Structure formats: C-alpha cells, structure tokens
Amino acid sequence: MTAAPHATAPAGLSPALTGRLVLWSVVAVNVLIVETVFLTADPAKNAILGFGKWLGLHLALVMILQLLLVARIGWLDRRIGMDRLTSWHRWTGFTLFWLVLLHPTFVLLGYASEYSSTPLKEFKALSGQLPVLLGMLAAGIVLVAAGLSVRVARRRLSYEAWHTVHLLLYVAIVFALIHQLTEVSTFTSSPLAEAYWWALWVFALGSLIVGRIVLPLVRNARHQFRVAAVVPESDNVVSVYVTGKHLDKLPARAGQFMIWRFLGHGRWWEANPFSLSAAPDGRTLRLTAKAVGSASARLRTVPVGTRVFAEGPYGAFTALSRTKPATLLIAGGVGITPIRALLEEATGPTTVLYRAATTEQAVLLGELQNLAKSRGARLHVLTGRTGAGTPPNTPFAPENLLALVPDITDRDVYVCGPAAMTDAVLRSLRALKVPAAQVHSERFSLAS
Ligand SMILES: Cc1cc2nc3c(=O)[nH]c(=O)nc-3n(C[C@H](O)[C@H](O)[C@H](O)COP(=O)(O)OP(=O)(O)OC[C@H]3O[C@@H](n4cnc5c(N)ncnc54)[C@H](O)[C@@H]3O)c2cc1C
Structure with missing residues (x-):
C-alpha cells in the first residue's frame, strides 16, 4: 500500500x-x-x-x-x-x-x-x-x-x-x-x-x-517478482508491469526507483535502475524505460512470466520531502516516469510542466492528462526545440517559469529530466529565489 x-x-x-x-x-x-x-x-x-x-x-x-x-x-x-x-x-x-x-x-x-x-x-x-x-x-x-x-x-x-x-x-x-x-x-x-x-x-x-x-x-524471496505484461509506449519506450507476492508489504513510494535484473533474459550481471512509473498500488509495480543501450532495448522482448530480481525501493524523490501544500512537477523526456507516479499521489494545488520535442514524443501523455483531470492539476506540455524561433524557445527561463506558475516560490518543485534541462531548471529556480529546501531533483545517473 x-x-x-x-x-x-x-x-x-x-x-x-x-x-x-x-x-x-x-x-x-x-x-x-x-x-x-x-x-x-x-x-x-x-x-x-x-x-x-x-x-x-x-x-x-x-x-x-x-x-x-x-x-x-x-x-x-x-x-x-x-x-x-x-x-x-x-x-x-x-x-x-x-x-x-x-x-x-x-x-x-x-x-x-x-x-x-x-x-x-x-x-x-x-x-x-x-x-x-x-x-x-x-x-x-x-x-x-x-x-x-x-x-x-x-x-x-x-x-x-x-x-x-x-x-x-x-x-x-x-x-x-x-x-x-x-x-x-x-x-x-x-x-x-x-x-x-x-x-x-x-x-x-x-x-x-x-x-x-x-x-x-x-x-526477492518474499515477493517473487515476475513480469506480468510488457506494453510498448512508443518506438523506443516500453512499460514493464511486475507482479509478486505481498506487494502491499513492499515499502515503495511514488517517485522511487528500483534496480532491476530480468533473470534468464539477457545478461544476469546487468542490473539497471528504473523509476516506478506508477504509484505502487500493492498489486503491481511498473517501470517505463527508454532504449538507450543493450539492456534497456532488450526490455521490449522480455517474456511475460520472467522472474525478476529487484533491489530497492530507493530514493528520496518522494512526497516525504514535501514542505509546502502546493507542488510543481517538472519533467523532461523519459524523466516523466517518477513525475507521473508523483502526480498520482499529489494533494493540494499541483501543476505539471512536461517538456518534450513534440506531443507525439511525450510518452504516457494520455495517462497524465487523465490523472491531471481527476486530481484537478494543471498540465502544460512544452514542445519545440530549445532556442528555436523568435523570441527563442526557452520554456525554463526564469520569466517563463514565473509566467506559467506565478506562486512558484511557495511550492515544492520536483524536477526530473535530461541533465542539461535539469541544470537549466535548477538555475532558474535559484534566480527566482525558490528556497533550496523546496527543490527536489532526480537525475537518471548515479555518480560513478
Ligand atoms: C535513479 C535512476 C532512475 C532511472 N529511471 C529511469 C526510468 O524510469 N526510465 C528510463 O528510461 N531510464 C531511467 N534511468 C536510466 C537507466 O538506468 C539507464 O538508461 C539504463 O540503465 C541504461 O542501461 P543500458 O544497458 O540500456 O545502456 P548502457 O549503454 O549500458 O548504459 C547507459 C548509461 O546508463 C547508466 N547505467 C547503466 N547501468 C547502470 C546501473 N546498473 N546503475 C547505474 N547506472 C547505470 C550508465 O551511466 C551508463 O553509462 C534511471 C537511472 C537512474 C540512476
């Protein structure tokens, strides 16, 4: 639960x-x-x-x-x-x-x-x-x-x-x-x-x-994770649904990630971190992965029933860090995965900014729209190439963020996206003087 x-x-x-x-x-x-x-x-x-x-x-x-x-x-x-x-x-x-x-x-x-x-x-x-x-x-x-x-x-x-x-x-x-x-x-x-x-x-x-x-x-002995379904979300993004026993006892929260190993499918020594792309409901866990290398690309062909060895849940990108009643969730590309899960748990005034090159490339968009509607959240999909056009397209420049979310300094801000986008957002939040304790970011890379 x-x-x-x-x-x-x-x-x-x-x-x-x-x-x-x-x-x-x-x-x-x-x-x-x-x-x-x-x-x-x-x-x-x-x-x-x-x-x-x-x-x-x-x-x-x-x-x-x-x-x-x-x-x-x-x-x-x-x-x-x-x-x-x-x-x-x-x-x-x-x-x-x-x-x-x-x-x-x-x-x-x-x-x-x-x-x-x-x-x-x-x-x-x-x-x-x-x-x-x-x-x-x-x-x-x-x-x-x-x-x-x-x-x-x-x-x-x-x-x-x-x-x-x-x-x-x-x-x-x-x-x-x-x-x-x-x-x-x-x-x-x-x-x-x-x-x-x-x-x-x-x-x-x-x-x-x-x-x-x-x-x-x-x-893993207790939960005995198994692949329940594999659902393509786009040409290069796939969702994997994992079930198991007593999942209601797994202390997982929206925004966290697990390190996944699909046994008997690919190389057993490869274990990859993927965020939960839906809030855990006690019955199923879901990850949504973009193919960037061999392990993530192979997920598309993982057979239903495959045993999964999963470590975690890990991470502090959760509602535990909240300090304010209002929230701003900012995602870029496949960084939408933990943001989508967080939206499911959101309470209070919530705004979602989703950056994607085009709406077609915005994975999980339909789910996001439904969730935003049911939770009374505002959703803005920010498309276009950064720097293109006149004036240049800079959706995360301080003035543009402020125009979209005028009360930004009074919100918790959760950011997950490509490194350059996350850095740009964090710079703007500093410029707008959003207190550091209200800013929470997840990077899809662990220091190594
Ligand atoms: C906390 C976290 C959450 C993530 N959540 C998602 C998600 O929800 N959806 C998504 O598409 N991607 C997510 N990623 C990124 C994903 O883990 C990598 O894209 C994937 O591991 C690449 O593996 P590969 O073998 O396909 O590619 P490779 O070409 O082998 O790896 C590409 C890069 O991914 C990183 N990587 C690979 N294996 C590991 C590992 N075991 N531990 C840490 N980093 C590794 C390395 O920096 C590597 O250089 C997340 C990453 C982290 C750290």
Missing part, C-alpha cells in the same frame, strides 16, 4: 536536512574519537612517522565512511537520496586516494629517518611482513579504482566493467582491515581503542552486507 502523501507541510527540519545533520554529526563525533585515540596512544618514534600514523587512522575512517555511503541504509537513502550519497562516495573516494598515497609515504620517510636508511630500503624490509604487504596491496587496488573513476578514464569503460573493478575494493577492504588490526600500534593502543575500531568496522561491514545482500535476498 502506498504511504499517505503529505497534504500539508510537515513541521520542523526537512527530512533531507535531518539526514545530513545526522550523517555529518556521526562523522564529526568519530573524527573527535579518532583524534583522542591518536593523542592518548604512545607517541611515535619521530614526528614524521607520527604524522604517517595519524594519516593512517583517518584513512581507516574515510574507508568506513565510503562503505556507509554505499551501504544503501534505508533511513539515509529515503532522506538524502542514492544519487547524492553516491556523489559524496565519489568525492570521499578521491580523499581516500590521497590518504592512500600520503600514509605509506610518511611512514616510510619516518622509518627511514629513524634508522638512518632510505624509504626504498624500508619499503623492501616492511613488504616482507604479511600485514604490511596486505596494506600495500590494498593501497594498490584503491589507486587503480580511483584512477579508473577519473572522468576521462571512466567514460571509456562500460558501467559493468567499471563496476567489476570497483568490486575489487572489497578485497582491498579485507586486506586493509587485517593490516590495521594486526600491524598498526595506534589501533590497538588500548582495549578501548581496539573495541572502538572493531565496533566501527562491524557496523560498517554489517550495514553493507545487510543493505546490499541480505535485504535484497529476503525481499
């Missing part, structure tokens, strides 16, 4: 702000604990080595944060959104990269200065010890994964190839964990410090295993 949408503004902090506050407070508290652990441990033999070890402690903390950001913790995901969490994961990944370079550099320099030797000699000596060797291997894997995540390298790799390399990071984590807990004295400097690190690692790895393995397995 779908959760009841908010008819009025919820009081207090917005869910997004609450999520951020909790996450960053937890990080701040842990940084403080780590500084305390460092300051209360026996001092290192010299300042350079001490700095190297200090970097090592922070390296471990960043690694744990990296895991938590992609652990798909439901509470965080519903408030912050997977797109934002994965984008933070990307940026903390680059911090990890620098720490992985600097930590061993300073440790080697520290030992070299202590024993009047050279960093190379120390490297050779230390690599003979298994825990240090494991640390070095972990560092090597992190450096390769970070290198492949730089945009210019990432663009040359398929999503699946990049993802496989990324999975090697779990091996790096195991190596790093052994390295940390068996080698470095600061981690085991006191029973309290040791207990703290164990607790932190168990929490991070536990969250990851539950969020990414246990929960999806349990949900």
Whole structure:
C-alpha cells in the first residue's frame, strides 16, 4: 500500500536536512574519537612517522565512511537520496586516494629517518611482513579504482566493467582491515581503542552486507517478482508491469526507483535502475524505460512470466520531502516516469510542466492528462526545440517559469529530466529565489 502523501507541510527540519545533520554529526563525533585515540596512544618514534600514523587512522575512517555511503541504509537513502550519497562516495573516494598515497609515504620517510636508511630500503624490509604487504596491496587496488573513476578514464569503460573493478575494493577492504588490526600500534593502543575500531568496522561491514545482500535476498524471496505484461509506449519506450507476492508489504513510494535484473533474459550481471512509473498500488509495480543501450532495448522482448530480481525501493524523490501544500512537477523526456507516479499521489494545488520535442514524443501523455483531470492539476506540455524561433524557445527561463506558475516560490518543485534541462531548471529556480529546501531533483545517473 502506498504511504499517505503529505497534504500539508510537515513541521520542523526537512527530512533531507535531518539526514545530513545526522550523517555529518556521526562523522564529526568519530573524527573527535579518532583524534583522542591518536593523542592518548604512545607517541611515535619521530614526528614524521607520527604524522604517517595519524594519516593512517583517518584513512581507516574515510574507508568506513565510503562503505556507509554505499551501504544503501534505508533511513539515509529515503532522506538524502542514492544519487547524492553516491556523489559524496565519489568525492570521499578521491580523499581516500590521497590518504592512500600520503600514509605509506610518511611512514616510510619516518622509518627511514629513524634508522638512518632510505624509504626504498624500508619499503623492501616492511613488504616482507604479511600485514604490511596486505596494506600495500590494498593501497594498490584503491589507486587503480580511483584512477579508473577519473572522468576521462571512466567514460571509456562500460558501467559493468567499471563496476567489476570497483568490486575489487572489497578485497582491498579485507586486506586493509587485517593490516590495521594486526600491524598498526595506534589501533590497538588500548582495549578501548581496539573495541572502538572493531565496533566501527562491524557496523560498517554489517550495514553493507545487510543493505546490499541480505535485504535484497529476503525481499526477492518474499515477493517473487515476475513480469506480468510488457506494453510498448512508443518506438523506443516500453512499460514493464511486475507482479509478486505481498506487494502491499513492499515499502515503495511514488517517485522511487528500483534496480532491476530480468533473470534468464539477457545478461544476469546487468542490473539497471528504473523509476516506478506508477504509484505502487500493492498489486503491481511498473517501470517505463527508454532504449538507450543493450539492456534497456532488450526490455521490449522480455517474456511475460520472467522472474525478476529487484533491489530497492530507493530514493528520496518522494512526497516525504514535501514542505509546502502546493507542488510543481517538472519533467523532461523519459524523466516523466517518477513525475507521473508523483502526480498520482499529489494533494493540494499541483501543476505539471512536461517538456518534450513534440506531443507525439511525450510518452504516457494520455495517462497524465487523465490523472491531471481527476486530481484537478494543471498540465502544460512544452514542445519545440530549445532556442528555436523568435523570441527563442526557452520554456525554463526564469520569466517563463514565473509566467506559467506565478506562486512558484511557495511550492515544492520536483524536477526530473535530461541533465542539461535539469541544470537549466535548477538555475532558474535559484534566480527566482525558490528556497533550496523546496527543490527536489532526480537525475537518471548515479555518480560513478
Ligand atoms: C535513479 C535512476 C532512475 C532511472 N529511471 C529511469 C526510468 O524510469 N526510465 C528510463 O528510461 N531510464 C531511467 N534511468 C536510466 C537507466 O538506468 C539507464 O538508461 C539504463 O540503465 C541504461 O542501461 P543500458 O544497458 O540500456 O545502456 P548502457 O549503454 O549500458 O548504459 C547507459 C548509461 O546508463 C547508466 N547505467 C547503466 N547501468 C547502470 C546501473 N546498473 N546503475 C547505474 N547506472 C547505470 C550508465 O551511466 C551508463 O553509462 C534511471 C537511472 C537512474 C540512476
């Protein structure tokens, strides 16, 4: 059953702000604990080595944060959104990269200065010890994964190839964990410090295993998703209806997405995120996909009855984020999918702006018109090529948005569409001074 949408503004902090506050407070508290652990441990033999070890402690903390950001913790995901969490994961990944370079550099320099030797000699000596060797291997894997995540390298790799390399990071984590807990004295400097690190690692790895393995397995065993129908919406867009058992118990909301794998149809290792294009009704889930590559193109031929392995629901692009009674929903192209679902749940004054090259290309338009009518919402289909004509067609310029929705600053605005359109809308909303807490966007890409 779908959760009841908010008819009025919820009081207090917005869910997004609450999520951020909790996450960053937890990080701040842990940084403080780590500084305390460092300051209360026996001092290192010299300042350079001490700095190297200090970097090592922070390296471990960043690694744990990296895991938590992609652990798909439901509470965080519903408030912050997977797109934002994965984008933070990307940026903390680059911090990890620098720490992985600097930590061993300073440790080697520290030992070299202590024993009047050279960093190379120390490297050779230390690599003979298994825990240090494991640390070095972990560092090597992190450096390769970070290198492949730089945009210019990432663009040359398929999503699946990049993802496989990324999975090697779990091996790096195991190596790093052994390295940390068996080698470095600061981690085991006191029973309290040791207990703290164990607790932190168990929490991070536990969250990851539950969020990414246990929960999806349990949900799929319980719901036993199957394809119920495949309906072409246009030449290159198709809707897939999925049924299953106890779907009323699946905590899915309009605006969320799931990561879908169609078993026995195509490549089992390909899993693709698609939004729910209708509000979940407890009996059926629907996704609507545009063919852009091999997996999305194959959906048109998926046989009815195919078993589906679905992860989720995920995402914060829901009515949970609402702060105002009135709503503006803005969609471009296939970005209509979560917007169509949100319209089904809409309460209060609602306006929908749907950008498409032509009305013929506006998929789900008939449904949208019926829904708008039944819910008393206003629907504007904005067609034409951007920049064409005199004056140029710029439907999302601030003055045009304001003309269509004069009370825009007093609405929650949900935006989903191609990257360039979403950016243009977000710029205009800033220019119109729509408060950031009222602006909610979903991008059809996760940071990688
Ligand atoms: C949160 C979210 C919701 C989405 N909802 C819809 C929707 O409702 N309708 C729709 O048509 N499209 C949606 N997309 C886009 C859709 O996921 C991609 O178009 C699809 O995965 C492309 O896969 P492909 O194999 O056909 O093409 P490919 O050419 O293999 O992939 C094209 C691009 O899609 C992205 N992609 C592919 N696989 C994944 C994956 N497993 N995880 C993340 N990104 C991936 C990558 O950036 C890749 O470069 C959504 C994307 C996201 C992130």
